[in-house]
Amino acid sequence: MxxxxxxxxxxxxxxxxxxxxxxxxxxxxxxxxxxxxxxxxxxxxxxxxxxxxxxxxxxxxxxxxxxxxxxxxxxxxxxxxxxxxxxxxxxxxxxxxxxxxxxxxxxxxxxxxxxxxxxxxxxxxxxxxxxxDSTEFCGKTCHTVMKPEFTAHAVSPHSRVSCVECHIGPGAPWFVKAKISGVRQVFAVALHTYEHPIPTPVANLRPSRDTCEQCHWPQKFTGDRVKVVTEYTDDEKNTALKTALLMHIGGGELGTGGIHSWHIDPRRKTTYVTTDRQRQKIDLVRVTEADGTVTEYKADGKDLTPEQLATAETRIMDCIDCHNRPTHIYQMPGRALDDALHGGRIDASLPFVKKIAAEALTEAKGAEGDLELIDTKIRSFYQEKYKDVAAAKADKIDEAVREVQGIYSKNVFPDMSVTWGTYPNNIGHTVGENQSPGCFRCHDDSHVSADGKTIKQDCTMCHTVLAMQEENPAALQDLGLH
Ligand code: HEC
Ligand code: HEC
Ligand code: HEC
Ligand code: HEC
Ligand code: HEC
CATH class of the missing domain: 1.20.58 (Methane Monooxygenase Hydroxylase; Chain G, domain 1)
Structure with missing residues (x-):
């Protein structure tokens, strides 16, 4: 051509x-x-x-x-x-x-x-x-680093909400900020200079009004809600005990009483000062009313020393101070096993299964061979103490072993030094299960104002306890709940 x-x-x-x-x-x-x-x-x-x-x-x-x-x-x-x-x-x-x-x-x-x-x-x-902006990118790119958060997110109520909706939120300035911090994180991963475990709380997390409140609006009235907790004791029968609470969540425009209506009332601002990196010890709480009245509650009535003040963090309280684990929800062995037993994923007719599984999980804290440890511990227990059960319910024991190993893998991440209780949950006050005094960080009757008022711990203020660790609570029968 x-x-x-x-x-x-x-x-x-x-x-x-x-x-x-x-x-x-x-x-x-x-x-x-x-x-x-x-x-x-x-x-x-x-x-x-x-x-x-x-x-x-x-x-x-x-x-x-x-x-x-x-x-x-x-x-x-x-x-x-x-x-x-x-x-x-x-x-x-x-x-x-x-x-x-x-x-x-x-x-x-x-x-x-x-x-x-x-x-x-x-x-x-x-x-x-x-x-x-995809969950896949945030969660999987840095594989090991984000594995705990990614795993917990995937099984939470927010698994369909992408990471960026809570961690970045709308608007260009935060987008740019996030990209800059992203570059720093990429270097940290490449050079292995990131912290194990990733520290909590997140420094400079975007205020919840720009993230959570894009979907949940504070004025939405949530009223009272019955919450039933089923616990299994560590006896041979794994007896189930029920605790029933009527949670006074509250809400609405008018401040009709309850947790939300007091705490997320837009006419009131709660600020607190803490010297603890994890915000678990709260030194001072300042409430500012719409008319400008300020009440300061000091822990044990004491002022902070100038040295303490120099390192202290001051923060405006928002959703995340209570709901710090809306999606990265880790459990302690006891509560995780209770859920598995209640959901039928572990057969509650296996003698002492709660006790032996809890012991195995408590021992498995993040060392090599933990999964095998769980396996041998549970199996050998039945082979030694309950030969007939080991033979008759071999499949149920298999199931239990797999479920307990699954619980372990959702909560313990040796590569990131994440183990039982690394991340405190602030929503309640059962320290053993949450690794946090939660509400009682402030509601301890010993944060005192100048005129002698305290932040109260009255048991009926946040909930009514309808039943407490009972086998067959009358209150639940009345409600027709099982
Ligand atoms: C529903 C909102 C929400 C979603 C979705 C979400 N996070 Fe979080 N994340 C939070 C909150 C709240 C905290 C705790 C903040 C605090 O206490 O300061 C947190 C904390 C973290 C932390 C710090 C360690 C910790 O557990 O406290 C990392 C890392 C993290 N998230 C990564 C991710 C990744 C990766 C995804 C997506 C797979 C994701 N997040 C999705 C709300 C969310
Ligand atoms: C993109 C929308 C979206 C964002 C952002 C979001 N949520 Fe949610 N949230 C939902 C939806 C949808 C549900 C209901 C999920 C269900 O019932 O399965 C929910 C459920 C919840 C629940 C009830 C969980 C339960 O156990 O039933 C809480 C508490 C909550 N969100 C708090 C938060 C907090 C705190 C943040 C901010 C850190 C946040 N949400 C951000 C959409 C969102
Ligand atoms: C003072 C602590 C506190 C603050 C602040 C707070 N909450 Fe809650 N919230 C709770 C408690 C406690 C519950 C009940 C939890 C339960 O029963 O498991 C709850 C329940 C909820 C639920 C579930 C409601 C239902 O009907 O099941 C949602 C959604 C929620 N909160 C969203 C938010 C959002 C969004 C904010 C910020 C605007 C916020 N919360 C601020 C303590 C708080
Ligand atoms: C940072 C401190 C702090 C934390 C943490 C905190 N609160 Fe409060 N809360 C206060 C203060 C201060 C008041 C107002 C006390 C007063 O003036 O009577 C208050 C008031 C309340 C009230 C209203 C009491 C009334 O008189 O009607 C409820 C309900 C409540 N809180 C629930 C909770 C729950 C539930 C949690 C945990 C999920 C929690 N709070 C965590 C500081 C806190
Ligand atoms: C400041 C609010 C507040 C006060 C005061 C309070 N509680 Fe609670 N309580 C909560 C919240 C929030 C939860 C957690 C609900 C959840 O798990 O979502 C809870 C959970 C519980 C549970 C269930 C524990 C479990 O296994 O999950 C019991 C039992 C309980 N409270 C008893 C009490 C008693 C007894 C008192 C009085 C000393 C008291 N509470 C005072 C807010 C409060």
Whole structure:
């Protein structure tokens, strides 16, 4: 085939193919564009792709794509300049003759290609932002590091809420802030300088009005709610005991009484001062009413020393001070086993199963071989003490072992030094189960104001205890609950 010297094709070859710089740029852009478009098509068709491929295709490849695009014109000018110098012309004056139709044609083609490139770029930018906001990206990219949070999130009431909806929220400034901190985190992971475990609370977490309150609005009235807790004792029969509470959650515009109506009333601001990194010990609570009245409650009536004040953190109380585990919910062995027994995932007719499983879990704190330890501990117990049960209910014992190992894997993460009780839960006050005094951090009757008022611990203020650890509570029978 011969190519006419002034055809568009010839001009294109002249522009793109005559020198190695342009050729390199063209090759780079074309190949990365093909890979990116291929990847986008695959994800749109619903193919599962490994997380690292996402980073490569949506964050790194676009860089090479743009680099290629920049190299092309550099090459063209370099080539023209070289040619001009070779022909003895003034290198500083390279002209493009727009009168020649083939030059105009080539320029038209270039414009078309640039348009296509811009379209690819727009699509890629959109997809990469979307991708970086996905739970998959946040949870799986740094694999080991985010494993505890990712695992707990996946089995929580918020498993369909993406990480960024709580951790970044809407708006450009926080988006940029998050990306900057993201870069720092990538380095920390690459250099292994991150903390084990990831510390809690999150420093500079966005206030809940911009995150939680995008979905839950404070004025929503939630009234009273019955909460039934089933516990299993560690006797042979694994006796189930019920505790029933009528939680006075409250809420609504008017402050009708209850937990929410007092605490999230917009006309009142609660600020607290703490010297504890985990905010578990609260030194001072300051309540500011709408009319400007301020009441300060001091722990044991004592002032903070100037040294304490220098390191103290002051914080406006919001949803997260009570609901600090709405999604990364870790359990202690006892409560996790109670749930599994109650849900029928562990057969409660296995003698002493609560006791032996709790012992196994308490012993398995994050050392190598923990899963085997759980297995042998449970099996050998039945083989030694209950031979007939071991034979008759072998499948139930298998099930129990798997479930107990599952509980372990959802709560203990040796690689991140996360074990039972690493992350306190502030929602209640049962220290053994939450690893936190929770509400009693303030409601302890010993945070005192100047006029002698305290933050109360009255047992009926937050809930009415309908039944407490009873086998067959009358209150639940009256309600028709089982
Ligand atoms: C429903 C809201 C919500 C969602 C969704 C969410 N988080 Fe969190 N996350 C929180 C809250 C609240 C805290 C605790 C904040 C505090 O106490 O300061 C937290 C804490 C963390 C911490 C610090 C360690 C800890 O447990 O306190 C990490 C790391 C984390 N989240 C990562 C993630 C990842 C990864 C995802 C997605 C897989 C995610 N989060 C999804 C609300 C959320
Ligand atoms: C994108 C929307 C969204 C955001 C953001 C969100 N939630 Fe939720 N939340 C929900 C939905 C939906 C449910 C109901 C889930 C269900 O019943 O399975 C829920 C349930 C809850 C519950 C009840 C859980 C239970 O055990 O039944 C609490 C408490 C809660 N959210 C607190 C929070 C807090 C605190 C934050 C902020 C850190 C937050 N939510 C952020 C949508 C959201
Ligand atoms: C003073 C502590 C505290 C604060 C602050 C607080 N809550 Fe709650 N919230 C509770 C308690 C306690 C419950 C009842 C939990 C239970 O029964 O398991 C609850 C229940 C809920 C529920 C479940 C309601 C239901 O009907 O099941 C949601 C949703 C919720 N809170 C959202 C929020 C949001 C959003 C905020 C911030 C605007 C907030 N809470 C602030 C303590 C608090
Ligand atoms: C940072 C301190 C702090 C924490 C933590 C805290 N509270 Fe409070 N709470 C207060 C203060 C201060 C008051 C107002 C006391 C007063 O003036 O009577 C209050 C008032 C209340 C009231 C209203 C009492 C009334 O007189 O009607 C309820 C209900 C309540 N809190 C529930 C809770 C629950 C439930 C939790 C835990 C999930 C909790 N609080 C955690 C500081 C706190
Ligand atoms: C400041 C509010 C508040 C006060 C005061 C309070 N509680 Fe509670 N209580 C709670 C909350 C919140 C929960 C947790 C509900 C949940 O698990 O979601 C709880 C849970 C409980 C439970 C169930 C524990 C479990 O196994 O989950 C019992 C029992 C209980 N409280 C008894 C008491 C008694 C007895 C008193 C009086 C000394 C008292 N409470 C005072 C807020 C309070």
């Amino acid at each position: 011969t190519i006419r010297k002034d055809s568009k094709l010839a001009i294109l070859i002249l522009l793109f193919g005559r020198n190695w710089i342009t050729l390199f740029g063209t090759g780079l852009t074309t190949s990365t564009a093909m890979m990116i478009v291929g990847f986008l098509t695959a994800t749109m068709l619903g193919f599962e792709t490994p997380p690292y491929l996402g980073i490569l295709m949506l964050l790194i490849m676009p860089g090479f794509f743009v680099l290629g695009l920049l190299i092309i014109p550099i090459g063209i000018f370099w080539g023209k300049r070289k040619k001009a110098v070779a022909e003895g012309a003034d290198a500083a004056h390279i002209t493009i003759n727009l009168r020649r139709p083939e030059v105009r044609g080539a320029l038209g083609l270039i414009t078309l290609l640039t348009g296509a490139n811009l379209l690819i770029m727009a699509l890629v930018s959109y997809r990469s932002v979307e991708y970086m």
